[in-house]
Amino acid sequence: MNFKLFTVVMFAVFCLSCKETPKAKDVAVIEEKLEQPNIVVLLCDDLGYEDLSAFGHPVIETKNLDKLANTGIKLTDFYSTAPVCSSSRAGLLTGRSPNRAGIYDFIPSYKKSEDNRDLVHLQADEVTIPAVLKSVGYETCLVGKWHCSSQFNSTAQPQPNDFGFDYWFATHNNASPSHENPKNFVRNGEKVGKIQGYSSQIVVDEAITWLDKKSSNAPFFLEVAFHEPHEPIASPEDLVQKYLPLARNREEAEFFANVENVDLAVGRLLDYFKTHNITNTIIVFSSDNGPETLNRYPKAKHSYGSPGPLQGMKLWTNEAGFRVPGIVNWIGKKTFTGSTQAVVSALDLLPTFAELAGAELPDRILDGESFTSLLETGHFERKKSLTWAFYDAINARRVAMRKGDWKIMGRLELDNKELPHIHNLYDGNIEAVKQAKLTDFVLFNLKSDIAESNNVASTYPEVFEAMKTEFESEYNALLTGSHIWIRENQDVE
Template sequence: MPDISRRVFGGLLGGGAVTAVAGPAAAAEAAPAEPAAGERPFAARTAGSGSARPNILVILGDDLGWADLSSYGSPHIETPHLDRLARQGVRFTDAYSGSATCSPTRFSLYTGRYPGRTEGGLAEPIGNRTQGLDPGHPTLASLLKKAGYATALIGKWHCGFLPDYSPTKSGWDEFFGNFGGALEYFSKLGQLGEYDLYEGDATYQDLRYYTTVLTERAVEYVGRDHDRPWLLNLNFTTPHWPWLAEGDEEAGAEIAARIRAGEGLGALLHHDGGSVEKYKEMVESLDAAVGKVLAALRRSGRERDTVVLFASDNGGERFSYQWPLSGQKSELLEGGIRVPTILRWPARIDGRQVSHEPVYTPDWTATLLEVAGARPDPAHPLDGTSLAGYLLRGEKPPERDLFWRVRRNRALRRGDWKYYQDAEGRDHLFHLARDAREQADLAAARPELLAELKAAWEKTAAGLLPYPG
């Protein structure tokens, strides 16, 4: 599977520097900038020592765009803690979310399957109490729990509301966070207009900035004296709208008042307010939060034997920096699904590496199950492909199609080629290694390849549930 060349990728970054974090403290000072050229192409360390059953920490940003980290080329957002995480592991340039919006991607992460395999995964995204992740469906958490792991989810769930749906009904031992897709960061009023911060299935009162609250909970969890390996899904809402940063209580109170007056959160805020500078503040607060959690992990003495996976749930939105990609959240152009993705496992994987292999959300489910010694449920076969052979044993990366289906778009990637159908039903063909911006449509020049990829998409789609009328 061809890679994007280092020369091309370096050009896309535009010479952007990668900042570092010095020392183990939670609020480490930034070290001198290091160029992306300090990375080397990924190569598995086939011999390694460490726990056969690592802890697993999966951290999701919310609507974080592909190039919103300084290590991915942002010219104005500084993310020293995430950049340090990238230098300690592998940074993926061609990593994708399982879908173009929040709920379907979370379904694909939790189940390891296409969102269209389940009724709840058809929602783009979930916005009412009738839809959700069936508690009887096996999940990453339930399968790891069966294998002896402790499991917790802190932050955004967005896979259904009480009373029928909850992380604690789907394999997580503990839950602390919000059920909906967004909330006002101080009042915790959520997408249904109700208070939306819970511990388990009971409301929990805390009117401080939400990112701060989640960070404290995550720091406490990783710092515990665990008697068995654990899975922690840490799902921040940052930098999802509403556009509020630490210290913006007054602006948050105005938003909360409008919600209480009957204005829906989504209709109120999706295209209301914000700025590039406010977005920068939010991303940098996410970076600082991740830094604190990783510092707690270092203090616990289990950093070496913990897999840390950081990604976004879909592409960026209004204020995201996505160059050179086209499109944004909700679309299957690259800007809607290509996401920053970093993997670190000091016991088994060397640092300062970059991988250009196409990977996406359901692959990580399969990978994490394998490295933890857990088995998928044969009644619910995974659509993701484990990357453990590639990452740990030096095997060739898996050759398979990456598939996406949303109501308005369709897409399939095979190697460097991408088939894309837009909202008007027009088919396009792009060569992503030469044209990551998806501006040079090769459909007319390569009709046979277009037909082959389109047929492959339709074959997969035929096995999924139809969208409700």
């Protein structure tokens, strides 16, 4: 127990003694309630709903993640905060829809553009998970992918350390030139240069080094943001050879090997916790969005990720775009174990972690809510619907909402035409977006129709009308609260 918690416990015991001498078991209960858990977030990049064997993949071996799922909580209805990387990461860190932060799409490298996309970054006033946890004594670390600013490792925009990370070892976007021997990592503002090895193993090496050098016994928050299995994929040859007989071609074998390499890296981290007797540690594993579509762009030749029974892929607002594997496992703590269909989102991580750590929530609108009851009892029914507005979605209905078993989706039309695809909301297009109307609605019951194959709007007219009314209200509220990017100097290079 750290000093801060020890002081609180002793004060509680002293206060109780003013009335009566506490029994030993009473003191133990007080101490247990106040003990803060270590918190670890493991986040893959473009991992599909069915890319782990625990979630149904028939070929890929993921024994370490399977064990986490089988001895912890397997979340079958877990959602990322967006169907694209930068937006998803911003939502996870803040517990808020990424639209509120103004991150509507992936963030490219800095280059001035007419739609002000070059300005996009996670803004300094956003309050993040590491910042919340630091306020109650946590040490914090990020290793892996950042992708929350257009100007990475620059004083022009906030960097990971500005959001509560004591230590960071990260890349702007992908590991470059590939997962093998990357040369674009930055450690606390200093370029590292070429590193031998594979990215998933490299970031776990860095996490273990940070844990070894941690300056105190304070609880820690560790985010391990893997680059895998995002392109450009590179995998250890021994793993590739293992999968060649089971794959359609070498590229698919390299993808399978890529996912297993992540699993092996996770296994190394879990072994470290075990050998160093690190208990009371809650681990959350997931993906930033669904799987990439094979050959969607020239370098996507290894993109064999599987959406399983879900419709769509990455960049869709159908389920496969943001319904992803979810695992929660609390090492050293007895919790509910098993598979659950509770609707949980990465938006929920900040309020959940804050409650577990005894931290105050940020004084701002949060779209997530704490799911601690799921850990305790296996039951969680969210009060807030989940709403997504991805203006550059590949599918036609770019706005969606899930509430309970139901999901409603709609098109955006302006002057009886589909709203043009948009990467960013700025002063040049915001009025058009505000004038666009939701239309052409469809309704699905995801409990009975996970594939979104049967529009039941006419079958359940009362449910449809209620969902439609709430959907329009929630979308309008989200649009009203969305950040609009305005350039002070209107000259564009």
